[in-house]
Amino acid sequence: NAGVTQTPKFRILKIGQSMTLQCTQDMNHNYMYWYRQDPGMGLKLIYYSVGAGITDKGEVPNGYNVSRSTTEDFPLRLELAAPSQTSVYFCASSWGSSEQYFGPGTRLTVT
Amino acid sequence: AQTVTQSQPEMSVQEAETVTLSCTYDTSENNYYLFWYKQPPSRQMILVIRQEAYKQQNATENRFSVNFQKAAKSFSLKISDSQLGDTAMYFCAFMGVDMRFGAGTRLTVKP
Numbered sequence: 001n002a003g004v005t006q007t008p009k010f011r012i013l014k015i016g017q018s019m020t021l022q023c024t025q026d027m028n029h030n031y032m033y034w035y036r037q038d039p040g041m042g043l044k045l046i047y048y049s050v051g052a053g054i055t056d057k058g059e060v061p062n063g064y065n066v067s068r069s070t071t072e073d074f075p076l077r078l079e080l081a082a083p084s085q086t087s088v089y090f091c092a093s094s095w096g097s098s099e100q101y102f103g104p105g106t107r108l109t110v111t
Numbered sequence: 112a113q114t115v116t117q118s119q120p121e122m123s124v125q126e127a128e129t130v131t132l133s134c135t136y137d138t139s140e141n142n143y144y145l146f147w148y149k150q151p152p153s154r155q156m157i158l159v160i161r162q163e164a165y166k167q168q169n170a171t172e173n174r175f176s177v178n179f180q181k182a183a184k185s186f187s188l189k190i191s192d193s194q195l196g197d198t199a200m201y202f203c204a205f206m207g208v209d210m211r212f213g214a215g216t217r218l219t220v221k222p
Contacts, residue, residue, distance in 0.1 A: 042115075042215050043156075044212070059209065059211070088154065104154065
């Protein structure tokens with residue numbers, strides 16, 4: 001099992017550009033999550049999904065969009081990137097409310 | 112909304128000694144889960160220990176144990192026989208309707 005994979009590992013965006021962060025899990029987990037971690041801070045939940053076709057907002061959803069068309073994939077879309085979106089982004093998955101398995105993270109810089 | 116507070120931004124401990132990291136949370140929910148995650152410099156999030164709120168017995172995992180006080184909404188982590196490899200950021204997390212993380216405690220184990 002590869003677990004949770006995220007691409008890319010690093011990305012630099014210009015203000016106003018758009019991009020999609022990819023997340024895939026091969027553990028057949030029903031729940032998937034997107035977090036951001038700003039320097040020196042804990043993780044903040046952006047969006048989560050309890051199954052294919054179902055998504056919900058977390059604590060900091062503004063400026064982001066998600067979709068969940070399959071169990072395995074949960075891409076995060078950034079539209080009109082802003083410097084405030086500079087952060088490390090983590091994807092995670094779990095079976096219900098059990099342990100979350102995290103991907104390695106994507107470091108995004110918006111300049 | 113749920114909040115998670117870690118009041119110790121940094122702590123240090125001598126190798127082989129015991130250290131306790133504090134965490135308090137605020138919620139109106141009755142059924143929830145609490146977690147401690149470790150984040151070493153590699154940035155990978157690693158689950159240390161998990162506690163279900165309906166269980167009165169404190170969770171233990173080898174050298175790691177928790178003191179869960181539901182009425183006081185307190186969830187501290189005790190690390191016994193500290194090892195150099197325990198040096199990391201430690202995050203307390205709450206899972207109820209959504210997921211919230213504390214700001215973290217940076218633990219340094221000194222030789």
